[in-house]
Amino acid sequence: MWRQWLRRLWIVVKFKSAGKISIRDRVGLGWRRELAVGILSHLDRIDVVEVIADDFFDAPRDERRALRTLAAQTPVVLHGVSLGLASAVPVDKKLLEKTARLCEEVSPEYWSEHLAFVRGGSIEIGHLTAPPRTDATIEGAAANLERARAVVGEAPLVENIATLIDPPGSDYDEITWINKIIGSSPSDLLLDLHNLHANATNFGFDAREFLKRLPAERIAAAHLAGGKWVEALGERRLLDDHLHDVPDPVYQLLAELAALVTHPLTVILERDGGYPPIEILLRQLDRAREALAAGRSRQNERMEKEAA
Amino acid sequence: MSAARLEAFLAKIYVDESSRERFLADPRGEATKAGLSEREIEALEKIDRAGLILTARSLQKKRQRMTGKRH
Numbered sequence: 001m002w003r004q005w006l007r008r009l010w011i012v013v014k015f016k017s018a019g020k021i022s023i024r025d026r027v028g029l030g031w032r033r034e035l036a037v038g039i040l041s042h043l044d045r046i047d048v049v050e051v052i053a054d055d056f057f058d059a060p061r062d063e064r065r066a067l068r069t070l071a072a073q074t075p076v077v078l079h080g081v082s083l084g085l086a087s088a089v090p091v092d093k094k095l096l097e098k099t100a101r102l103c104e105e106v107s108p109e110y111w112s113e114h115l116a117f118v119r120g121g122s123i124e125i126g127h128l129t130a131p132p133r134t135d136a137t138i139e140g141a142a143a144n145l146e147r148a149r150a151v152v153g154e155a156p157l158v159e160n161i162a163t164l165i166d167p168p169g170s171d172y173d174e175i176t177w178i179n180k181i182i183g184s185s186p187s188d189l190l191l192d193l194h195n196l197h198a199n200a201t202n203f204g205f206d207a208r209e210f211l212k213r214l215p216a217e218r219i220a221a222a223h224l225a226g227g228k229w230v231e232a233l234g235e236r237r238l239l240d241d242h243l244h245d246v247p248d249p250v251y252q253l254l255a256e257l258a259a260l261v262t263h264p265l266t267v268i269l270e271r272d273g274g275y276p277p278i279e280i281l282l283r284q285l286d287r288a289r290e291a292l293a294a295g296r297s298r299q300n301e302r303m304e305k306e307a308a
Numbered sequence: 309m310s311a312a313r314l315e316a317f318l319a320k321i322y323v324d325e326s327s328r329e330r331f332l333a334d335p336r337g338e339a340t341k342a343g344l345s346e347r348e349i350e351a352l353e354k355i356d357r358a359g360l361i362l363t364a365r366s367l368q369k370k371r372q373r374m375t376g377k378r379h
Contacts, residue, residue, distance in 0.1 A: 088311035120312075120319025126371040129322060129363070132351075136311030164366060165359030169314050169351040232365070235358035239366060 023264050025292045026075070027285045030270045038278025043074050045282050050268045053078040053111065057098040064105060071106045077221075077266065078103060078111040080156065084118035085148065086131050086181070088140040096151040103152055109266075110220065112157035112190045113148070115141060115181060130163035133170035133177035138184065145185040155186040157220050162195035162240035164230070166203055174199060175213050182218050189214065192223035193253045194246070198238040207249075211256055221266040222257060224250055224288060242272035246284050251291040258295025259302070267292065310345050317342045317352075322364055332357065 028048030029039060039046060049070065056067055070076060080099060083091050103111055116128035117137075131137045141158075149155035160178055172180070182189060191214070200207035226244030229236050246269065254267065267288050271281060317339065321328045331338040331352075339349040 087315060089315065117315055117319075121316030123316070123319040123323055125319050125323055125367060127367050129318070129367070132311070132314055132318075134311065140311070163359075164362040165356050168318065168355050169348050230362055230366070232361040233358040237359070237362055239362070241366075 023262075023296050025258070025265045025267065025289075025296075027267045027288045027292070028075075028269070029281060029285065030079070030268055030272075031070075032271065032275075034275050035271070035278065035281070038281070042278060042282060045285065046074070048075040048077060048109070048266055048268070050077050050079050050270075051106075051108075053080040053099055053102055054082050056102055057095075064102075067106055071108070076106060076108050077268075078106065078108040079268075080111065080113040081128065082118055083113050083144075083148070084116060085113050085144040085156075085158065086115040086137055086141040087117040087144065088131075088136045089117075089120075090140075091144040091147055093147075093151065096148055099148075100152045103154070110157055111152065111154065112159055112221070114159045114161050115178065116161045128161045130161055130165070130167040132167050133172040133174065135171070138172075138177065138180045141181045142184040145181075145187045149186050155188075157190040158182075158185075158187045159190040159192050159223065160195050160199075161192070162198040162227075164202065164237050164239065173205075174203075175205075175210050179214065182215060188218045188220040190221045190223065191219050191257065192225070192240075193250045193257070194223065194225040194227060194240050197247070197249050197253060198227055198240045201238045207253055208256055211253065211260065216260045216262070219257065219261055219265070221268065222254060223268050223270055224254065224284070225270040226250075242270050243274040245276075245280070246287070251287055254288060254291040255295040255298075258292045259298040260295075262299070265292070310343075310348065313343055314348050317344060321360065322367055325364070328360070328364060332360075 026047035028046050028050060031039065031049050031051045039049060051067060056064055083095055085091055099111065114128050117131040118125050118128060145155055145158065196207050196210060200210065224246045225240060225242045226246050227238050227240045228244055230239045258265065269281060269284055269288065321331045335353045335355065336349055339352045
């Protein structure tokens with residue numbers, strides 16, 4: 001794949017250059033109608049904009065033209081939410097064709113989707129849901145990702161999702177399941193660090209160990225978001241709701257990620273509501289840059305020690 | 309295909325309140341009626357009930373927000 005080829009080339013160039021390594025990570029924001037004015041007036045502080053693909057599948061011509069205009073002035077990536085790729089059921093070809101048309105129009109730097117199922121039988125769930133982690137959903141996801149690559153022309157990055165329930169009927173833990181899908185598909189990973197933090201909190205595993213077990217060379221991008229505590233039957237769980245600021249542990253995970261990954265990362269802050277003034281979101285982008293710089297610095301120190 | 313049947317069953321109990329209540333009252337009976345395998349039925353008998361309730365609640369809120377956006 002061209003992305004992996006470019007990354008390998010970049011790594012070769014990096015190791016041939018003398019002195020300290022300087023990695024050009026990018027930090028951006030999810031496009032939401034409510035944030036449009038803030039985003040457009042601060043493009044100098046936003047490296048990349050992530051657009052929800054499904055919002056534009058059936059959008060009027062002028063809205064799609066506006067999206068093309070945005071893509072002409074700033075890097076744009078597309079993020080899908082309705083394909084339901086991690087399923088034993090084949091993905092809806094019409095939705096893939098809509099994705100393909102939009103990608104053709106906008107020429108995003110990449111497109112992404114979730115390792116989730118969103119419908120079962122005749123029921124539309126209406127949101128991303130964790131499927132049973134079984135061989136059937138691993139094989140189903142790999143087949144669906146290949147279908148997506150064939151129709152759209154480029155495989156999507158795939159994102160880990162947050163879940164409030166350990167998926168019933170699972171044979172694998174989350175890290176094993178994700179690694180098996182990545183290992184059997186053409187897709188790289190969009191690692192959502194708040195989803196990782198929420199799942200680690202809710203199901204008692206170590207998020208840093210999870211990070212270390214992922215194939216670092218296959219992590220292309222990251223998401224940041226916030227959430228809140230919810231409760232039922234006397235049990236508390238952390239809900240990934242995209243309505244709150246990014247918590248400290250997520251920035252710490254971003255620094256860990258930047259210390260592990262040797263290629264540039266694209267990092268997107270997601271906010272779906274409870275919108276603060278744009279300056280608050282821009283400050284969170286700055287904090288993300290600081291976390292990335294801290295991680296890259298640790299990586300440099302490690303490499304200098306190894307070289308000495 | 310059993311895996312697809314399990315996904316359909318989960319979708320039903322996540323989304324539909326009366327299906328969920330029937331399931332919580334009689335997990336084995338409802339899962340058997342859905343044609344699931346013995347292994348899947350046993351897994352559903354041990355379902356994380358707090359997680360199921362929170363998932364259903366969260367999905368309902370998200371669907372309401374999406375509906376609100378379209379009006």
